[in-house]
Amino acid sequence: MITVASPDAPLLEKALRAARDTRHLAVGEGLRHIAAESFASAFGSAAAVIVADANTFEAAGRDVLAAFQREGVSYETPFLFGTDVRADFEDVERLEAALRELEAVPVAVGSGTINDLTKLVAHRLRRPYMTVATAASMDGYTAFGASITHHGSKQTFDCPGPRAVVADLEVIAGAPDGMNASGYADLLAKNVAGADWTLAEAAGVEPIDPDVWQTVQGRLRSWIGSPAGVASHDPDALRGLVSGLLICGFAMQAHQTSRPASGAEHQFSHLWDMQDHIFRGVAPSHGFKVGIGTLASLALYQDLLARELETIDVGRAVAAWPTFEQDDRRIARLFVSDALAGKAAKETRAKHPSPDELADQLLRLQREWPALRERLARHLIPFAEARDLLRAAGCPDRPEAIGISSRRLRDSFEQAYFIRRRFTILDVFRRFGILEDALESIWAPTGPFGDAP
Numbered sequence: 001m002i003t004v005a006s007p008d009a010p011l012l013e014k015a016l017r018a019a020r021d022t023r024h025l026a027v028g029e030g031l032r033h034i035a036a037e038s039f040a041s042a043f044g045s046a047a048a049v050i051v052a053d054a055n056t057f058e059a060a061g062r063d064v065l066a067a068f069q070r071e072g073v074s075y076e077t078p079f080l081f082g083t084d085v086r087a088d089f090e091d092v093e094r095l096e097a098a099l100r101e102l103e104a105v106p107v108a109v110g111s112g113t114i115n116d117l118t119k120l121v122a123h124r125l126r127r128p129y130m131t132v133a134t135a136a137s138m139d140g141y142t143a144f145g146a147s148i149t150h151h152g153s154k155q156t157f158d159c160p161g162p163r164a165v166v167a168d169l170e171v172i173a174g175a176p177d178g179m180n181a182s183g184y185a186d187l188l189a190k191n192v193a194g195a196d197w198t199l200a201e202a203a204g205v206e207p208i209d210p211d212v213w214q215t216v217q218g219r220l221r222s223w224i225g226s227p228a229g230v231a232s233h234d235p236d237a238l239r240g241l242v243s244g245l246l247i248c249g250f251a252m253q254a255h256q257t258s259r260p261a262s263g264a265e266h267q268f269s270h271l272w273d274m275q276d277h278i279f280r281g282v283a284p285s286h287g288f289k290v291g292i293g294t295l296a297s298l299a300l301y302q303d304l305l306a307r308e309l310e311t312i313d314v315g316r317a318v319a320a321w322p323t324f325e326q327d328d329r330r331i332a333r334l335f336v337s338d339a340l341a342g343k344a345a346k347e348t349r350a351k352h353p354s355p356d357e358l359a360d361q362l363l364r365l366q367r368e369w370p371a372l373r374e375r376l377a378r379h380l381i382p383f384a385e386a387r388d389l390l391r392a393a394g395c396p397d398r399p400e401a402i403g404i405s406s407r408r409l410r411d412s413f414e415q416a417y418f419i420r421r422r423f424t425i426l427d428v429f430r431r432f433g434i435l436e437d438a439l440e441s442i443w444a445p446t447g448p449f450g451d452a453p
C-alpha cells in the first residue's frame, strides 16, 4: 500500500516494490492522525507499542496514540527514552528488556536514534516494526541496517527495514533547527556515492546494479534542487527531500548493502565517528559530517578529472604498492587507538589487491579513462556548486564549522581509506600513488581548501 502526494509517487512505488522489507508507505501532511490505518493495514489486529523520546512523543507520538485510541488499535503504554537518548548498546538492551515482556509491534516515533534502536531491537525480538518519521534528517528510516555504538565504536548492524513507514510532512516541517538540513547533506552525498560505484565498476572491483543506481541517481538533482526551501521549511522542498531519502533507503534494502547510497564521503564521517569526534560538547550530526565528507570527495574528483590517468606509469605504481606489513605499520602510525587500528587493518586486508590484481585494476581504469572521465564530468556536482548548495540549505560548508581543522581534514583523506573495505575514489588515488600530489593541489592557495578568498 502506498499513499504519497508527490511527483515522486511513481518512483517511490517502484523503489518500494524492489525493497525487501517495507510494504506500506504513506507520505503527506497530517498523516500522524491516520497512523492507525497504516498500522492496521500492515499488522492487522496486532497490538502496538510506541517507542519515542519526550520531544518526539510531543511532536507526533501523542497524536499517533490518540489515533490508535480512536480507531480501536490496541496498544501498550509507550516506551519513552529521555531526550539524552544515544544510539548505544545499553539503550538497545534496555528497550529489548522492556519490549520482550510485551506482545506488541514496536512503532518508532522519532528520527535517527529512535529508529536505529527500534530497528535493531525489533530484529533481535524477531518482530516487524513501523516507523513514524519526525525529521528528514538522514536516509536510515527505510535502510537495511542500524548504526549503533557497541564497545565504544559505531557499528552498522545488519537488520531489516520497517514493514510500514509514515512520514508526516507537517511534523517534519516543524523539526528542530538543522535536522532537515542534515538530511539534505546526506542526500547531496549520493552524488559522490554514485561516482564511487562507477569507479569501482570501471576498476573491475564491483559491478553496478543499473536499476538500483538509477533509482538513487535518476532524480537526485531535482530532490536537492531547492536548498533554500529546505531551510525555510517549504512543503514542496521538504516533500522532495523526504521522497529522496526514503527512496535511497529502499535502494539499500533492494541491494542489501549501503553501496548505492554511501561512498568515500561517508567514510570521512565514519572515521570521525570512530575517533569520537565532539564539537562544542556534542557529536555533529551524521548529515553535517557527510556534507563535509562530500566536499572533500568532490575536491578529489575535481583533481582526478584534470588528470591524464593513462600517462601514469603502472609498473611504478605496482612496484611502490605496500605489503600487508607496510600497511600495518602505516596504520599503527595513523591510528592511536588499538581498537581502531585493528579494525583498519582488517578492512584494509579485505580489499588489498595482489600486485597482479592491482596492475589489472589500474590498466582497466586507464583503458576506460577517456569515456569514464566524460561520464564522471557529466554526473558530478562541481565542488563550488556543492558548497553553495550546502550553504543555502543551512549546512556547514567548511570543515572548521563542525570542528575539523584543515590539518585534520588533510590527514583524514589518508585515514578514511583504511577504515572501510569499500572501493572508492580514495582507493583510486592510493593505488595510482597520487594522493599526496592531489592533497598538495587541493590545499594550494587557489585550491578547494586553500585559503585564497
Ligand SMILES: [Zn+2]
Pocket (backbone or CB within 6 Å): 138, 139, 186, 266, 286, 290
Ligand atoms: Zn548517510
